[in-house]
Amino acid sequence: MSKTLTCITTCTLTGNPTYIWYKNGQHLDESTSPQYKYSVFSNYDDSYSCTVKGHEDLHSPAVCVQDQDCSRVTYTKRRICVLKGSTVDISCTYVGYYSTTSTFWFRSDKSTPEDLTRDPGYTGRVKYTGTYRGPFTLRITDLREEDSAEYRFTFKTYNVEWGHSFPGTTLSVTGLQVKVTPAAEGQKTLTCITTCTLTDNHTYIWYRNGQNVQDTSSPMYSISSEDADSYYCAVKGHNGLSSPAVYKPKTSVSVSPSGEIVEGSSVTLTCSSDANLPVDKYTWYKKNGGDYQRTTGPQHVFNQIQSSDTGEYYCEAQNEMGTDRSRTMNMDVKCE
Known part of the structure; x- marks a missing residue:
């Protein structure tokens, strides 16, 4: 004897979706039909949930099929x-009809569920708090980008082991970066960006040359295109977790080999820059009787240098924050 469960929506889904069914958190079945039949002789603490394939993190709430007090896990945030x-x-609430004998959090990308408190990669950074029927919380400190993963909770009772295939909470860990874009004439816009949208509303703090210049709910800050200062951003309450500073290049020039330069030898001029953001363009200049001859690239190579190459050279490096010119270097080529 059986009864039918139906995975319902408030509108008809476009296309031909595949429905996924879970029993006690364990993957049960997939079908193009939104209906699933179950035995009326199921355990009184069994629970069922459904979702649509490709949207597993948007599953339905678990329903009890025999009683109002069946096993279930509900995540506070997905x-x-x-x-x-x-x-x-990261927290959830869970219900087991009998007293639990085991509870732990694990990463879904592990081949077998492993208690995070025993995972060497989380040593000293993981703590569980909470109680049965109350929020049971996984706290992770000193977050790293490699902590980005889906985290799931499981528990065992006398007759139920909550399945490992039920979707949990996806954590994304991001750093801060400053993006530079042209704005109105003579202006640039700095934007404090992240690889994901921060969960809570935040106040952004902008720093110029290490000094706080603005606190705002907007991640954007406007500067003059001629501004040569360095800038970085942070989030209020996490001031020590700032972005790298962005600034225009600080440029120098060198010659190799050093020492006397003899006609016919190979000589390389190198333009070096301390810059963030990366240098987009290097330009070399030779000053010769008031005329400027230009070449591009971080190196200017003379395969067989000539006495006519004698002159004053300098380079410019340009990134999105601005342009900087090196000192002028005098190169004297001796005849053999």
């Missing part, structure tokens, strides 16, 4: 985005 180096709390 997606969380937080800053690298910070602390996160």
Whole structure:
């Protein structure tokens, strides 16, 4: 004897979706039909849930089929985005009809579920808090980008082991970066960006040459295109987790080999820059009787240098923050 469960929506889904069914958190079946038949002789603490393939993190709430007090796990948040180096709390509530004999959190990308408190990669960074029927929380400190994963909770009772295939909470760990874009004439816009949208609303803090210049709910800050200062951003409450600073190049020039330069030898001029963001363009200049001759690239190579190459040379390096010119270097080529 059986009864039928139906996975329902408030509108008709476009296309031909595949429905996935879970029993006590364990993957049961996949079908193009939104209906699933179960035996009425199921355990009184069994629970069922459904989702649509490709959207597993949007599953339905679990329903009890025999009683109102069946086994289930409900995650507080399905997606969380937080800053690298910070602390996160991932929580759920769970119900088991009998007293639990085991409870732990694990990463879904592991081949077999492993208690995070025993995972060497989380040593000293993981703590569980909470109780049965109350929020049971996984706290991870000193977050790293490699902590980005889906985290799931499992428990065991006398007759139920909550399945490992039920979707959990996806954690994304991000750093801060400053993006530079042209704005109105003579202006640039700096944007404090992350690889995911931070879970909570934040106040962004902007620093110029290490000094706080603005606190704002907007991640954007406007500067003059001629501004030669360095800038970085942070999030209020996490001031020590700032982005790398962006600044225009600080440029120098060198020659190899050093010492006397003899006609016919190979000589390389190198333009070096301390820059963030990366240098987009290097340009070499030779000053000769008031005329400027230009070549591009970080190196200017003379395979067989001639006495006519004698002159003053300098380079410019350009990134999205601006352009910097090196000192002028005098190169004197001796005849053999």
